[in-house]
Amino acid sequence: MKETALIVILAFLLDILLGDPVWLPHPVRFIGKIVNMLEPLIRKNIKNQRWSGVIFACGIIIFTGLSAFLIIRAAWMINNYAGIIVSVLLAYSTISVKDLKDETMPVYCCLKKGDINGARKSLSMIVGRDTRNLNENEIVKAAVETIAENTNDGIIAPLFYLIAGGPVAAVIYKVINTLDSMVGYKNERYIYFGWFSAKLDDIVNYIPARITGILITAASFITAKSFGNSFKTMIKDGRNHSSPNSGVPEAAMAGALGIRLGGNSFYNGVLCVKPYIGEERKKTCISQIKEALTVSFTASVLMVAAGAVLRSLV
Secondary structure, X not given: OHXXXXXXXXXXXXXXXXXXXXXXXXXXXHHHHHHHHHHHHHHHHOOOHHHHHHHHHHHHHHHHHHHHHHHHXXXXXXXXXXHHHHXXXXXXXXXXXXXXXXXXXXXXXXXXXXXXXXXXXXXXXOOOOOOOOOOHHHHHHHHHHHHHHHHHHHHXXXXXXXXXXXXXXXXXXXHHHHHHHHHOOOXXXXXXXXXXXXXXXXXXXHHHHHHHHHHHHHHHHHOOOOHHHHHHHHHHHOOOOOOOOXXXXXXXXXXXXXXXXXXXXXXXXXXXXXXXXXXXXXXXXXHHHHHHHHHHHHHHHHHHHHHHHHHHHO
16 A cells, blocks of 8 residues: 555654654553563462463553554544554554664764763663673673664664555554563563563564664675675574574574674673684774664665565565
């Protein structure tokens, strides 16, 4: 539908313009409040942690998806303009192009000024690993990894579902991804309760992650990075990750920039042994954070362009 193509373009442009200002109501913050409210209630009343996790996740997904559907339906019943405006606002809330830049650039700026402690602190806001002992090269690599991963989670995947199924599908994806980020941990508290949310996130990201890898490879060609190495590394090292999906965009990005990502990291003081992704073809430098953001943005533009053309024809 041509309306969907228009919604995709407008939502993308709105996100570039506004990002995620704290004064604007956002579904992710709303979902977070629901999670914090329902989790203890569900745990208290359903003793089996696996089943309580299933009911918890399904309940939030159905409630949020149905709410989005009814809001959009009501808007379209008023008139087409209201329908498009509400659809654009909901779709925009699922995309995080500007946020990815806004959250990553403080790391770059601190490193540029030689403020290693500031860079560690800024990085700690966007990654789960321990950052207090990281050196400059490790900070750069961690920032590039999160840019690659969030190119999928925050941009390409929601755009994929927006293009394929409209704003409601994009909202449902965002709910699943948010649930995974809040309860999908393999620790004592969430190993059983969060398993369903984690598995569901793996499923819905399977196709988008591979599209993201291909788009990063294409973007590496457009931005004069290493196209051949990006593709080769994506194929060779895309599985070198504990996640079935995150390794694909990370490998494509590592190949594009000619650096090696992955390797051992500490999480809450516990060593996590991880394989390497890519080869050290270039010396790691601060500018690679900005280069990764450029590749990420180019990939997102390619996705919007392809999606808009597709929905204009179908």
